[in-house]
Amino acid sequence: MNQKRNSLYIFSLTLVAAIGGLLFGYDTAVISGAEKSVQAYLITSLDLGTLAHGATISSALIGCIIGGLISGYFASAFGRKKSLIIAAVLFFISALGSGYPEFLFFQQGEPSIALLFVFNLYRIIGGVGVGLASAITPMYIGEIAPADIRGKMVSFNQFMIIFGMLVVYFVNWGIANGQTVEWINDIGWRYMFASEAIPALMFAILLFFVPETPRYLVLKREDSKAIQVLAKINGSEEAKIILRDIKNTYSLTKERADSVKLFSYGKLVIIIGIMLSVFQQFVGINVALYYAPRIFESMGAAKDASMIQTIVMGLINVVFTVVAILTVDKWGRKPLLITGSIGMAIGMFGVASLAFADIIGISTLIFIIIYTASFMMSWGPICWVLIAEIFPNKIRGQAVAVAVAAQWAANYFISSTYPMMMEFSGGLTYGFYGVMSILSAVFVWIWVPETKGKTLEYMDSFWIKKAGDKRNVS
Missing domain, CATH: 1.20.1250.20 (MFS general substrate transporter like domains)
Incomplete structure (x- = not known):
């Protein structure tokens, strides 16, 4: 018996993957509320100039470039799903580390060049997560969604990026609202960065409940798993047709396919x-x-x-x-x-x-x-x-x-x-x-x-x- 397309299931998979987009937006925008406090704590107090300030504020972009560059290797070696889990872990580490860079090795309230380096390192780690998510989230959705709604599903990822930026603006405002400048410069900016750990943890947990994409499963010659995912998305008869088309594109031997x-x-x-x-x-x-x-x-x-x-x-x-x-x-x-x-x-x-x-x-x-x-x-x-x-x-x-x-x-x-x-x-x-x-x-x-x-x-x-x-x- 042929099943019909499972629209709810498709949207559920898209929604989980698009949390990567939300974290993309959240991580890139969270610095907007914390910028002046970070400047006061780690730049001005160390008597450093605008060059150090600019490098600190934009340090996450270095990680974004690195994450983008390595995303292809990760997507091919570990799969789309596991790569997104890795991105979620990086977001989580960066959120807590950026909020409390003194963890283990430094004394709170005693800024130093070494502490500034560690803070930038945590921001770069988050940037790597952004780079991975920015590449692999649309890839995952694109390989899951049927052709006639693929544009809509992948576009939803952009909605989540913008939504993530909007959410963090309100989160930052909520943390700072009614507080003194001294409290924000001492504690508030830490809460801003650490708040990202909540959606990052939720993303990591939910990813364990979604499947790998059928295109990647076929690439790894796991056709039985691929047909199960395709059938749940498109119905059993349509799944057979799609599987055949996918296999035709992977008609090379495994050794040659891996060296394309x-x-x-x-x-x-x-x-x-x-x-x-x-x-x-x-x-x-x-x-x-x-x-x-x-x-x-x-x-x-x-x-x-x-x-x-x-x-x-x-x-x-x-x-x-x-x-x-x-x-x-x-x-x-x-x-x-x-x-x-x-x-x-x-x-x-x-x-x-x-x-x-x-x-x-x-x-x-x-x-x-x-x-x-x-x-x-x-x-x-x-x-x-x-x-x-x-x-x-x-x-x-x-x-x-x-x-x-x-x-x-x-x-x-x-x-x-x-x-x-x-x-x-x-x-x-x-x-x-x-x-x-x-x-x-x-x-x-x-x-x-x-x-x-x-x-x-x-x-x-x-x-x-x-x-x-x-x-x-x-």
């Missing part, structure tokens, strides 16, 4: 994956996210007003990510990306024009909202969707690792150059992001394939044909 090179399907697919990641960062979104309060303050808003506007931006992020979730499998990936690029260009060119005219006001906020909303309904979630689905099965682990590492490197470059660019010219800075938005639309229009409704196995044959390989893949 990154460029086995040509260089184009790898270049497209890298450029998707680079454009997602070069349009300037993390400048808007990381420096939002400072941008609003520079527009003339008081500090409290700038924080409120930042929360408003967070809510806009959530709403327009939902728009992407609801439309990605109906409209397709390319139309959403191109539409979003045009909207981002309008927003950034608007901000740039106002900056050149030295006009600051509500009009600037409106253009920033247009820009952010356009990103969140397009490049925010859809880039992750494409990274999860454009690569052939045999090279997906290592290809995703390269793309994600490129994304974190681009993130670091754009975020670190923003203050310097703003000192030179605010108008030219925002104009640059506008130009990148236009180029991203052209790139998608010419080079990026539409993957709406396509199976992951279809992409193998697609790239083989693109590379001019005439091998039989059916």
Whole structure:
């Protein structure tokens, strides 16, 4: 008897995996509330300068790049599920270690260079967890979800990233609300970091109750386990068809499959994956996210007003990510990306024009909202969707690792150059992001394939044909 698709089961697996996205957002944003306290405790008290402060605040990004680079090895060697468990453990260690770096070796209240090093080490460990989760969470969801709803399911991961950022803003506010600056600088910042241990522990526990992806199980020649997972997701008859298609893409012997090179399907697919990641960062979104309060303050808003506007931006992020979730499998990936690029260009060119005219006001906020909303309904979630689905099965682990590492490197470059660019010219800075938005639309229009409704196995044959390989893949 053929079972029907189990939508509740699919969403349950997606929800558990997407907690990795929530922790991604939580870990990258938690520093926003603790930054000044960390500066007071570990930088100012040691009479260190802005270079040490900047390196400390951005230290997690180093771990993100490392995590992205090693994600391919982990995904292939340990599987998608175990790699996510490792990421959860790293999040947990980082949360407690960052909150109490004095554990075992140092005396609380006595900062030192060695303690600063240990704190940065814990933040880097958390960054490795972010790098792993950012690559493997969409990979896991993409390999679990049926083709016709895969875009929606992978986009949900972006929702959880934004939701994680929004949650930690409120957690930080709740910890600091009504407390003295002295208490926050002594104790409060520790609670902010340690609070991440709760979702990290929940993530680790829940992962033990989800299966490995059927694509990885087939790669490891565990067909009986793969068919069980596929049947529970798609129904027994459809599972047989999908298993056959997956096995066709893994038709090489185990020894040859394990030695498949990154460029086995040509260089184009790898270049497209890298450029998707680079454009997602070069349009300037993390400048808007990381420096939002400072941008609003520079527009003339008081500090409290700038924080409120930042929360408003967070809510806009959530709403327009939902728009992407609801439309990605109906409209397709390319139309959403191109539409979003045009909207981002309008927003950034608007901000740039106002900056050149030295006009600051509500009009600037409106253009920033247009820009952010356009990103969140397009490049925010859809880039992750494409990274999860454009690569052939045999090279997906290592290809995703390269793309994600490129994304974190681009993130670091754009975020670190923003203050310097703003000192030179605010108008030219925002104009640059506008130009990148236009180029991203052209790139998608010419080079990026539409993957709406396509199976992951279809992409193998697609790239083989693109590379001019005439091998039989059916």
